[in-house]
Each structure stands twice: as C-alpha cells, then as structure tokens.
Amino acid sequence: MSFRVSVLTLYPEMFPGALGLSLAGRALADDTWSLETVQIRDYATDRHRTVDDTPAGGGAGMVMRADILAKAIDGTAPEGDPRPRLLMSPRGRPLTQARVRELAAGPGVTILCGRFEGVDQRVIEARALEEVSIGDYILSGGEPAALVLLDAIVRLLPGVMGNEASGTQESFEDGLLEHPHYTRPQEFEGRTIPDVLTSGNHARIAAWRRAEAERLTAERRPDLTALRGQPVTK
Incomplete structure (x- = not known):
C-alpha cells in the first residue's frame, strides 16, 4: 500500500509542485506515495464559499472558521483514519529529522494548510491537530511549508532513494x-x-x-x- 497524503488547502493548484519532479515525482508516478488535494471551499455553505471570518475580540486579518474546517477534515480523514492530522503553523513544534522518520514509517499524513491570521483554536483541539513548524519565520500560507515537510518525508520512503545509506549518513x-x-x-x-x-x-x-x-x-x-x-x- 502506498503512503497516502491528503492536503487540505485553498490553493490545490500549488500541488504537487516541486514534488512532481525528481525523486518525489518518480515515486509519485510509481505509486510509492499518493497525493490527494482537497479544496476547503468545497465545504463552505454560502454562495460565496466563505471559509473565514473576523477574529473574536477584534484585530487585523481574518480567521479560518472551525465549522468549515471540521467538515473538511471529517470528509477527508474520518474517524478511524490512522494518519496523523497535521497543521502547518509557525507556532507549532519545530520539525526534526526524528519526527520526519516517524511520519515516513506510518501510513501517511493529512495536512491542513492555514491561511490568513490563523485557524480557530477550537478545531485544532476538537480534531487533535498536531501543529508543525518548519522554522521561525512567517510564510503567506501553509502550502510552502507542507511541500517542505512532504519532500523530507517522501525521500525516506522505501525505494525512493537509490542508495539507502544516503538517508542515514546526513x-x-x-x-x-x-x-x-x-x-x-x-x-x-x-x-x-x-x-x-x-x-x-x-x-x-x-x-x-x-x-x-x-x-x-x-x-x-x-x-x-x-x-x-x-x-x-x-
């Protein structure tokens, strides 16, 4: 069974991006891993496909709504899905090579890419999202961070690297x-x-x-x- 990846995003066209090339691209073509992109707006209920609203307590920017995200997560990785649910976030725990190896050894991942000012805390708690950071800086959204995370994971999947020692001597x-x-x-x-x-x-x-x-x-x-x-x- 291939390593299953589902990415929840407002910009599915950003995938596979660089992951469609080189080692990751060949592995994707060979079905060593699979990639599903989910348009979060498909779970909106109004005619404008709104996924965000103003922050409680005031302040700049917008916040992604818990109810819309919960439906998107449940529709993509319902209860019983063994894959970790990850949220790319600058306030998450820093990504380490040890965590990458743990994820690569599993059945796959579900990744939520945040936008705007962030994600309603209630859906993070209710859906047990693991917040992951790739560095102490701010990106325009979680998509570039998700691409980095997936590149780190896919190269460690069995058979992706020609020389398996390359993955341990670095x-x-x-x-x-x-x-x-x-x-x-x-x-x-x-x-x-x-x-x-x-x-x-x-x-x-x-x-x-x-x-x-x-x-x-x-x-x-x-x-x-x-x-x-x-x-x-x-």
Whole structure:
C-alpha cells in the first residue's frame, strides 16, 4: 500500500509542485506515495464559499472558521483514519529529522494548510491537530511549508532513494551537521582535497568525518551540541 497524503488547502493548484519532479515525482508516478488535494471551499455553505471570518475580540486579518474546517477534515480523514492530522503553523513544534522518520514509517499524513491570521483554536483541539513548524519565520500560507515537510518525508520512503545509506549518513541523523564533501578534480583554484580522504584508510576517514561534523555543529548549531549533552566548543 502506498503512503497516502491528503492536503487540505485553498490553493490545490500549488500541488504537487516541486514534488512532481525528481525523486518525489518518480515515486509519485510509481505509486510509492499518493497525493490527494482537497479544496476547503468545497465545504463552505454560502454562495460565496466563505471559509473565514473576523477574529473574536477584534484585530487585523481574518480567521479560518472551525465549522468549515471540521467538515473538511471529517470528509477527508474520518474517524478511524490512522494518519496523523497535521497543521502547518509557525507556532507549532519545530520539525526534526526524528519526527520526519516517524511520519515516513506510518501510513501517511493529512495536512491542513492555514491561511490568513490563523485557524480557530477550537478545531485544532476538537480534531487533535498536531501543529508543525518548519522554522521561525512567517510564510503567506501553509502550502510552502507542507511541500517542505512532504519532500523530507517522501525521500525516506522505501525505494525512493537509490542508495539507502544516503538517508542515514546526513545532517541531523545523529544530532550532528554533515561533514564536508569533496570530489574530483584533486585541485580546484589552489584548494586540494584533504589527504586523509585519499589515503584509503577507512578508519582514519571515518574519524576525520566525525571530527569535522562535531566541529561544524559546535560552530554553526551550538543548540544541537547542547542537546546532545556535549560541551559547546569553538
């Protein structure tokens, strides 16, 4: 059975977007995963297909209505659907590679893409939506964030990457940023490949890569170093 993805959005034409190309696109064509887009406005009840209203308590912008979203969610992922229900939101828990692996190991995901000022809190609680953030910045809507999340997930599905080791030997898989990479030519504008990488000594190469990963992580992401329980050094 393929990995099932349902995306609830006001802009279904944004999908599959980049996910229709390269590894994800081939996997989509091969039915390794499936993509369903749901137009939230189809669940509106008025002739204008309204999905939002003014925020309670006043303020700028509009808020997506709980009743419309609840019907869209129930129509797409009814009770008993085992897929996690995700809401792309800047206030959500930061997405991690560990969470991506958990999601990739499941049956699929249902993703709600918010717009305007946000989503009525009551539907978040009533439908047990897991809020997910891809970074500390604001996008025009949840669709670009959903594309990022799905790209991270799909590449980990069985058979998508030609070299399965690629999915385990990269940044964040062991709490470290990835080590530097080199390839031919041996010399480029006066810069050469580190001798250890052409030594043929696999133990030395592994030790060098580990040391470089730890150095880069300490320099660029001390928060990751702290989380791993290691002293932060420069």
